[in-house]
Amino acid sequence: MSRGRAMAALPPPRSTWDAINPLRLLGELSETRYWMYLLLLPSALLITAIVLFPTVYGFQLSFTEMRLNRPAGNGAFVGLKHYQRMLADPIFWLSLRNTAVWVTFSILIEFVVGLVAALALNRNLWGGKVLAVLILVPYFLPNVVAGNMWALMLDSRVGVINDILVNIGLLQEYKAWFADPNTAMATAIFVEAWHSFPFFTLLIMAGLKGIPTDLYKAADIDGAGAFAQLRLITLPMLRTIIAAAVILRVIGLVNSPDLLLILTQGGPGRSTQVLSLYAFQNAYSDFNFGYAGALSVVMFVLLMLFAWAYIRLSKVNQD
Amino acid sequence: MTAKFDRRSVLKLGGGMLAASALLPHQAFAQQTAINYWHTFTSQSEAAGLQAVLDLFKAAHPDVAVTPENIPNPEFMAKITAAVVGGSRPNVTMVSSERFEDLLAMGALSDMTDRIAGWERRGDFDDKRFASITKDGKTYGVPGFTFVDWGYYRKDWFDEAGLAAPTTYDEFRDAAIKLTDASKGRFGFGLRGGPGGQNFVVNVIEAFGSPVKKEDGTIGLDRDIVVKALDWYAGLLVKDKAVPPSAANDGFQQVISGFQTGQTAMIWHHTGSYQDIASKLKPGVEFGTFAMPAGPATRVARLAYAYNCITNDENADAAWEWIKFWGEPDAAVAFLEKTGYMPASTVAAQDQRIVGNPMYKAAADTLGFGIPQPSFPGAAGWAQNTVLPALQQILIGQATPDQAADQIIEGLAAAIA
Structure with a gap:
C-alpha cells in the first residue's frame, strides 16, 4: 500500500x-x-550548529582581518592575505616540517607498541586483565598531568630518569632533554607515545576478539609460523580498525598542542614548533585570529587529504 | 510501623515550619553575593597568601562570597579571551601590567575611574601605581600587589669567595664566572631561557641603552645595542659557561629549584619567590637578596603590578569590595608574609613588618628606581613568541646575536604594525 x-x-x-x-x-x-525529513530535522540542526557553523566560520575567519588587540580594522575581508603571508613565513614551513616529524614518529611508535601490547594481552596470560587495566592508565591521564609528570621525571636536576640512566652507566651526566634541539623533539615524541599507545592497544584488542580462531588453527595445520600468521591473518583482518585508529590519532596529534605546550612551548628555538602550537600562539598570544584561522584551515585541508589518501592506500573501502 | 499523614497534619506541619523559620535570625536568610576571582597564583606560598586574604575578607565582608579560580599563567590569555568572546567573564580578574593593553583592546575590562576616585584609600597609593592600568584618562584596575624585580644570591658561597653582591653587570658576570665549578655541577647564574624568560631579555636590552619603543610609538630598538646585549646575556652560557646547560628550557620551577638545590649561585626573579626560597635556604645566612645590577647604560628593574580588575558588570559592587580590600594594610602585609610580594599601597609598604626586615631592603630600594615594563598592544606576544625563541636560538647555537637581533626587530615591527 x-x-x-x-x-x-x-x-x-x-x-x-x-x-x-x-x-x-x-x-x-x-x-x-516528508515525515522522515521532519524526523531528521533536529539532528540536522544540531549538526549544523555544532559542526558546520564553526567550520564555515573558521574558513571565513581565514579571509578576514581579526586581531583582538587591534579592534579598529576587525572584520574586514582581506582575501588571501593570510595565505600569502603564510607562504613567505619561515616559521610556518618549519612548523609544517616539525608537524610531519611529530605525527609520523608518534604514530609509528604508538602503533607498534600498541600492537605488541594488544597481542600480548590477547593471549589470556595469567594476570592479563590486571595488566590490561595498568596499560590503559597512561591514556586516562590528562595531557596536562602526563606532561608535567614527565617534565619532572626528565628534569636535569631532580629527574629520576636521569638518575637511573647515570646509575646504570648509559649517561655520564644528567641531561637536559628539552634544552637540546637534538633531543627535544625525540623526547617529546617518547612522552606522547607513552601517553597514547594504549589507544591503539584498546582498539586492536577489540579487533583481535573478532578474528575467528579457525583461521589460526587452519594456518597452524598449513605450517604457518607466528610471524606469518601475524602478516597474513591478523594484520589484514585488523585493517579497518588500524585505519580508523591511525586516522583518529593523526587528527589528534595534528590538532592538539597541549603536550608540547607543557613540555617545550615549541622550544628550544622553535625546534619543537608544530602547526597547532603556532596557530595557538597566533590566536592567544598575538590575538591574530585571522592568521590563526588560516593556519587552522591549512591543517584541516591537510588532514582531509591525509584521510582520503590513507583510506585509498590502505584499501579499507574494499573490505 | 508505618506513619500515616493526612492532609490536615501535613498542613499543620508546613504552617509550623513557616512560623519557626520566621523566628530564626534574619542573618540566616541574608543573601550572599557570589563573585568569582580569576588569578594566576601557582606556588604553595601564593596559594597560602591568597587564602590569608580570603580569610580576612570573609571576616570583614560576610555578605560577599568570593570563589577563587586558578588559571595557570600559560593558559591565562587563552581562557580570558574565550571568556570575553563567549560572554562568560569572571567578576574579577587579576591582570598583570603587560597584559593590560591587550585585554583593554579586546574590551575585557570595565572602567573603574569613578569608583577609584571616590575610594577612601586612594591616597595610600602613589599615582605611578595606576599608570600601567590607565589609558586615555580612564583607570581599569587597582594594584593588588607589586612584582619587584630583584636577585637572589648564595651568601655563603659569596662570603667564601670574598665577593659582595653585584651592583653592576660587570660585577655580576665576574661573580657568575668565579662561582662556576662545572665539576661540582655548580653554576654562577640560573638563566631563565625557558617560559617566562623573555622579560629579562628585554630588560638587558634596555639596560644596554636601547628602549623598545620611542615616545612617539616607533621602534626604539637599536640593532647594534641589541646585538651587544644579546651577546652579553647569552654569552653567560655560550662563552662563559657560567649557566646550566639546561638554560634554554628552564622556566620558573627549574630556575627556583636550581637555586634551592645548590646548582646555581644567583638568579633573577621578583620578590614573590622569597618565601619559596626561604623555605629551603636560611635567609641572611645561606642566601641574600640584591637589587638588579646596573647595565652599561642604565639600571633596569621592573616594577610590575598585579591589578585586580572588574571584568563583568554583574555584581560589580561586591567585586569592588573585594578589589579594594587588597589595599587594606592588614591584607597586604598578610599576603607579603606568606609570599614575599610587596604591597602596592605606600602606606602598607611603610609597615614596620616590612621596613624592619633587612632582607626586603633590596626591594625597598628598587621601589625608588624601578620602572614599568614596556606596554603596548602586542607587547606580551612579541616578547613571548619572538624575543624568547631568538634568545633560545643563540643559547643552543642555532643563531648568532646578529641574527637574533634581526628577528627581534622584525618581530617588533610586525607586532606594532
Missing part, C-alpha cells in the same frame, strides 16, 4: 476544529514521505 493511498484512507475532518487540530495534522504528516 503506498503512502498516498494511506493518506487518502484517513477519515475526513469532522469539524472546523478537527480540520486545524495540530495533532491531527501531525498524524496526517506522519503518513507522508
Whole structure:
C-alpha cells in the first residue's frame, strides 16, 4: 500500500476544529514521505550548529582581518592575505616540517607498541586483565598531568630518569632533554607515545576478539609460523580498525598542542614548533585570529587529504 | 510501623515550619553575593597568601562570597579571551601590567575611574601605581600587589669567595664566572631561557641603552645595542659557561629549584619567590637578596603590578569590595608574609613588618628606581613568541646575536604594525 493511498484512507475532518487540530495534522504528516525529513530535522540542526557553523566560520575567519588587540580594522575581508603571508613565513614551513616529524614518529611508535601490547594481552596470560587495566592508565591521564609528570621525571636536576640512566652507566651526566634541539623533539615524541599507545592497544584488542580462531588453527595445520600468521591473518583482518585508529590519532596529534605546550612551548628555538602550537600562539598570544584561522584551515585541508589518501592506500573501502 | 499523614497534619506541619523559620535570625536568610576571582597564583606560598586574604575578607565582608579560580599563567590569555568572546567573564580578574593593553583592546575590562576616585584609600597609593592600568584618562584596575624585580644570591658561597653582591653587570658576570665549578655541577647564574624568560631579555636590552619603543610609538630598538646585549646575556652560557646547560628550557620551577638545590649561585626573579626560597635556604645566612645590577647604560628593574580588575558588570559592587580590600594594610602585609610580594599601597609598604626586615631592603630600594615594563598592544606576544625563541636560538647555537637581533626587530615591527 503506498503512502498516498494511506493518506487518502484517513477519515475526513469532522469539524472546523478537527480540520486545524495540530495533532491531527501531525498524524496526517506522519503518513507522508516528508515525515522522515521532519524526523531528521533536529539532528540536522544540531549538526549544523555544532559542526558546520564553526567550520564555515573558521574558513571565513581565514579571509578576514581579526586581531583582538587591534579592534579598529576587525572584520574586514582581506582575501588571501593570510595565505600569502603564510607562504613567505619561515616559521610556518618549519612548523609544517616539525608537524610531519611529530605525527609520523608518534604514530609509528604508538602503533607498534600498541600492537605488541594488544597481542600480548590477547593471549589470556595469567594476570592479563590486571595488566590490561595498568596499560590503559597512561591514556586516562590528562595531557596536562602526563606532561608535567614527565617534565619532572626528565628534569636535569631532580629527574629520576636521569638518575637511573647515570646509575646504570648509559649517561655520564644528567641531561637536559628539552634544552637540546637534538633531543627535544625525540623526547617529546617518547612522552606522547607513552601517553597514547594504549589507544591503539584498546582498539586492536577489540579487533583481535573478532578474528575467528579457525583461521589460526587452519594456518597452524598449513605450517604457518607466528610471524606469518601475524602478516597474513591478523594484520589484514585488523585493517579497518588500524585505519580508523591511525586516522583518529593523526587528527589528534595534528590538532592538539597541549603536550608540547607543557613540555617545550615549541622550544628550544622553535625546534619543537608544530602547526597547532603556532596557530595557538597566533590566536592567544598575538590575538591574530585571522592568521590563526588560516593556519587552522591549512591543517584541516591537510588532514582531509591525509584521510582520503590513507583510506585509498590502505584499501579499507574494499573490505 | 508505618506513619500515616493526612492532609490536615501535613498542613499543620508546613504552617509550623513557616512560623519557626520566621523566628530564626534574619542573618540566616541574608543573601550572599557570589563573585568569582580569576588569578594566576601557582606556588604553595601564593596559594597560602591568597587564602590569608580570603580569610580576612570573609571576616570583614560576610555578605560577599568570593570563589577563587586558578588559571595557570600559560593558559591565562587563552581562557580570558574565550571568556570575553563567549560572554562568560569572571567578576574579577587579576591582570598583570603587560597584559593590560591587550585585554583593554579586546574590551575585557570595565572602567573603574569613578569608583577609584571616590575610594577612601586612594591616597595610600602613589599615582605611578595606576599608570600601567590607565589609558586615555580612564583607570581599569587597582594594584593588588607589586612584582619587584630583584636577585637572589648564595651568601655563603659569596662570603667564601670574598665577593659582595653585584651592583653592576660587570660585577655580576665576574661573580657568575668565579662561582662556576662545572665539576661540582655548580653554576654562577640560573638563566631563565625557558617560559617566562623573555622579560629579562628585554630588560638587558634596555639596560644596554636601547628602549623598545620611542615616545612617539616607533621602534626604539637599536640593532647594534641589541646585538651587544644579546651577546652579553647569552654569552653567560655560550662563552662563559657560567649557566646550566639546561638554560634554554628552564622556566620558573627549574630556575627556583636550581637555586634551592645548590646548582646555581644567583638568579633573577621578583620578590614573590622569597618565601619559596626561604623555605629551603636560611635567609641572611645561606642566601641574600640584591637589587638588579646596573647595565652599561642604565639600571633596569621592573616594577610590575598585579591589578585586580572588574571584568563583568554583574555584581560589580561586591567585586569592588573585594578589589579594594587588597589595599587594606592588614591584607597586604598578610599576603607579603606568606609570599614575599610587596604591597602596592605606600602606606602598607611603610609597615614596620616590612621596613624592619633587612632582607626586603633590596626591594625597598628598587621601589625608588624601578620602572614599568614596556606596554603596548602586542607587547606580551612579541616578547613571548619572538624575543624568547631568538634568545633560545643563540643559547643552543642555532643563531648568532646578529641574527637574533634581526628577528627581534622584525618581530617588533610586525607586532606594532
